[in-house]
Amino acid sequence: MYKLLIVEDEMNIANTLKNHLEKYNYDCNIVVDFERVLDVFQDFQPHLVIMDINLPAFDGYYWCRKIRQVSNCPIMILSARMSELDQVYGIENGADDFITKPFFMDVVLAKINGQIRRIYGEYAEDSQTRILTKGNTTLNLDTVRLSTPEHEVLLTIKELQLCSMLLEAFPNVVTRQQLLTVIWDEETFVEENTLTVNIVRLRKKLETIHSSLEISTIRGIGYQLTEKKL
Template sequence: MFRILLIEDDVTLFAEVKDRLSQWSYEVYGITDFAKVMEDFNEVKPDLVIIDIQLPKFDGFHWCRMIRAQSKVPIIFLSSRDHPTDMVMSMQLGADDFVQKPFHFEVLIAKIQAILRRVYNYSLEQTEKKTWCNATLDYETNTVANENGTIELTKNEAFILRLLVEHKNKIVSRDTLIEHLWNDSRFISDNTLTVNVNRLRKRLDEIGIGRFIETKVGQGYIAIDEELS
């Protein structure tokens, strides 16, 4: 049974989401003190975190930073605001998805299921290592290593890179990436994928290989495989 930490101060919404998720056999936990969210996080040890942006004491972005400082647990943001910058900020901070209030519960559960299936199924099944551009991709630890160092990727970053490398030197369409990442492309902004790919490139730049993820305008992305001297 997966454990979900729901960081939401609206008691009515919290109760409704908890009740609905419990029907899907998820264990849902709330926050006892919104000034000490990390204490509940460390006690619950959740498999997934859902965070509202507008919270007492500190906003959801603050707690996302705190969680990402110590964990790669998947994170979904909730927001009643419709500012595109909120979605961009959440993805830049390492969130896995973004849901705008009010939302259909079926959309939320679909996103939760897709993320849990991707994160935990692939972490169990994809234990082999791959070589790309003289770098070693370890699917078990979500790391990429070469002579310039080792970087750790988020679940989304690792998943995008895995899809691209498995189809190296071939274009992977944006629609294919979105459907594999978020299960239902109807509810995903195209900009969400762009933010995730740009973040992946930036991480790969740290070990000198970000340039080998190329954008094909109007088509998708391609992982160029080259032997580097």
């Protein structure tokens, strides 16, 4: 079942969307705390976000940018403000599509179905090259999710880059310098402790999904992804 996050402060609209979309087997969650949209997103791990622009505290463009820092999940803007400038600004902030208020439910459903098929289903491009698998663990580079047959977790962009490098090098060692050079812009100074922190987070997420993989520290060199010995 695909999960949809609805970020809309007009509760009658949010509930109408939820009630209608659930009839088509979508699992919908409505945000109620508009200062914690990113926290709700990371806890719920939706496959698609419906995002209003005029929101309390921070506007929808702000939350689009925040979500884009951690995920490539499709974002559909829901707004009465849909001039050409609004659409350009939405795209620049990470939106994938637009729903104009007032809207027809059939159009909303068609747009959602189209995004789901494009990203996760029959229309997904290069699906074979965008998925990395080792042991019981799969990394989907498009959805930014790390999963096993029973569990799934959303990664941040940094965790995604680290995980993909380690999987592609498996079972070889990746040096700290290689990770730092590829993941962070050379123009930006990053303390090596930042890499350590992200490795620790990735380790915890591998444990959370009961992965057969583990990250080993090779002292003085870097990190190695290996399968656990049973």
